[in-house]
Amino acid sequence: MILSMRRHELGCRGNALVLVLLLLVGTSHTHANDTAVRVPDYTAHRPTAVPDRIVLCWSGNPVTTQAVNWRTDTSVVAPVGQIAPASDGPEFASQAKTLTATTERLDTDLGPAHYHSLNFKDLSPQTKYAYRVGDGNNWSEWLHFQTANAEAKAFTFVYLGDAQNDIKSHWSRVVRGAYRDASKAAFFLHAGDLVNVANSDGEWGEWFYASGFIHRSTPCVATPGNHEYADGLSRHWRPTFAFPLNGPEGLEETAYYIDYQGSRIISLNSMEHVETQASWLETILAENKRPWIILTFHYPIYSASKGRDNSELRALWQPIFDRFKVDLVLQGHDHSYARSKLMAHENIATGVTQRSKEAGTVYVVSVSGPKMYEVNARPMMRRTAQNTQLYQIITVDGDDLRYKAYTATGKLYDAFTLRKRSGQINELVEQLPPKEPD
Ligand SMILES: [Fe+2]
Numbered sequence: 001m002i003l004s005m006r007r008h009e010l011g012c013r014g015n016a017l018v019l020v021l022l023l024l025v026g027t028s029h030t031h032a033n034d035t036a037v038r039v040p041d042y043t044a045h046r047p048t049a050v051p052d053r054i055v056l057c058w059s060g061n062p063v064t065t066q067a068v069n070w071r072t073d074t075s076v077v078a079p080v081g082q083i084a085p086a087s088d089g090p091e092f093a094s095q096a097k098t099l100t101a102t103t104e105r106l107d108t109d110l111g112p113a114h115y116h117s118l119n120f121k122d123l124s125p126q127t128k129y130a131y132r133v134g135d136g137n138n139w140s141e142w143l144h145f146q147t148a149n150a151e152a153k154a155f156t157f158v159y160l161g162d163a164q165n166d167i168k169s170h171w172s173r174v175v176r177g178a179y180r181d182a183s184k185a186a187f188f189l190h191a192g193d194l195v196n197v198a199n200s201d202g203e204w205g206e207w208f209y210a211s212g213f214i215h216r217s218t219p220c221v222a223t224p225g226n227h228e229y230a231d232g233l234s235r236h237w238r239p240t241f242a243f244p245l246n247g248p249e250g251l252e253e254t255a256y257y258i259d260y261q262g263s264r265i266i267s268l269n270s271m272e273h274v275e276t277q278a279s280w281l282e283t284i285l286a287e288n289k290r291p292w293i294i295l296t297f298h299y300p301i302y303s304a305s306k307g308r309d310n311s312e313l314r315a316l317w318q319p320i321f322d323r324f325k326v327d328l329v330l331q332g333h334d335h336s337y338a339r340s341k342l343m344a345h346e347n348i349a350t351g352v353t354q355r356s357k358e359a360g361t362v363y364v365v366s367v368s369g370p371k372m373y374e375v376n377a378r379p380m381m382r383r384t385a386q387n388t389q390l391y392q393i394i395t396v397d398g399d400d401l402r403y404k405a406y407t408a409t410g411k412l413y414d415a416f417t418l419r420k421r422s423g424q425i426n427e428l429v430e431q432l433p434p435k436e437p438d
Helices: 002-035 090-095 167-181 201-215 274-286 311-323 345-349
Strands: 052-057 066-072 080-085 097-100 102-108 111-120 128-134 143-146 155-160 187-190 220-222 256-260 263-267 292-296 328-331 337-340 362-365 381-385 390-397 400-407 412-419 427-430
Touching: 052 201, 052 220, 066 128, 080 090, 080 111, 097 111, 111 128, 155 167, 167 201, 167 390, 167 400, 187 201, 220 263, 263 274, 274 311, 292 390, 311 345, 337 412, 362 400, 381 412
Parallel strands: 155 187, 187 220, 263 292, 292 328, 328 362
Antiparallel strands: 052 066, 066 111, 080 097, 080 128, 102 111, 128 143, 155 390, 256 263, 337 362, 337 381, 390 400, 400 412, 412 427
């Protein structure tokens, strides 16, 4: 009897305690919401005299040049970069050469900024350099990059589909996952829609928040997507990056090519002047001597989604891809994953699935950000995914190109090897990992 009363009392006291705790939690929760004020984008992304948004690109030959761009506030009017071959101790710094950068003002939706650009030239092949940027008083940290080899030599790069939305909160883990798995990648390639609102300085700030530490040491290759357009190309694109000027007039830094250790990497701008680019593409493929041809552009010519077909682009560009035996096409836009078998234009024109003896290109659509569309799986696709963020690690090594796609959590999702065979189209060796049950 006494025991049961005590249990009853304890039960009452316990309930009261729980109630008090709940009230306290509820109160403190409400309290936090009442007092927390969101830091405005104007403050969160404000430039200072200290360099930020530092990004390596190639505007010239990766064997002998390396471009770097960065941002400051408008107080910085005499920007410089310093460079020296890297050493194992700090003595490289005393040997650094100082070079003057160029500056352009960019008036963004959050205010003005200065964007600076410097192209390090006359570098030695396959050499690790240390560099930093600043104004003489405010410097970046010393950073490394490595020049390319003049000859064909194995290298790895990362390919990412659209980042676009919730870039800081949701894209960060993917681009950083790629870096963890491929920290020695020669470059990261972004297939368009890096941001959602082309001229939003806050979104560009988020893009650099997520990947900025990577691109300070690992060059960026990027092609513009539709979300980099709003009444023309984003005002941020050209000040932010330093891509090559070897494309058609008016499309500089959006349509271009980079030769890297036996591969010709080509960015096409699927957003404008696509006919002009067709003839330019023919010219640069006709004179190409590199064994591997890798293309990137944003609008996929084999769409991964219903109602998003790009038949005009396919009709215009694919015959050129076929004629010059483009090996791999890396695309974005569809917010799902689809990787094709070897494709030639005849596959679609006749509805016959037999391969052309003359051509065979693998097409990929991928997505790295959190915006997700339903995938429309078709027989020509060897691997598809939806509701899955991915990154791809690609190694070009002699006659082999090894491709691996990983999910955001690092699971191998798709893999194949393309193998060059003299006088024939590539052999596609499927290495599909087992698919987890849906
Ligand atoms: Fe897009």
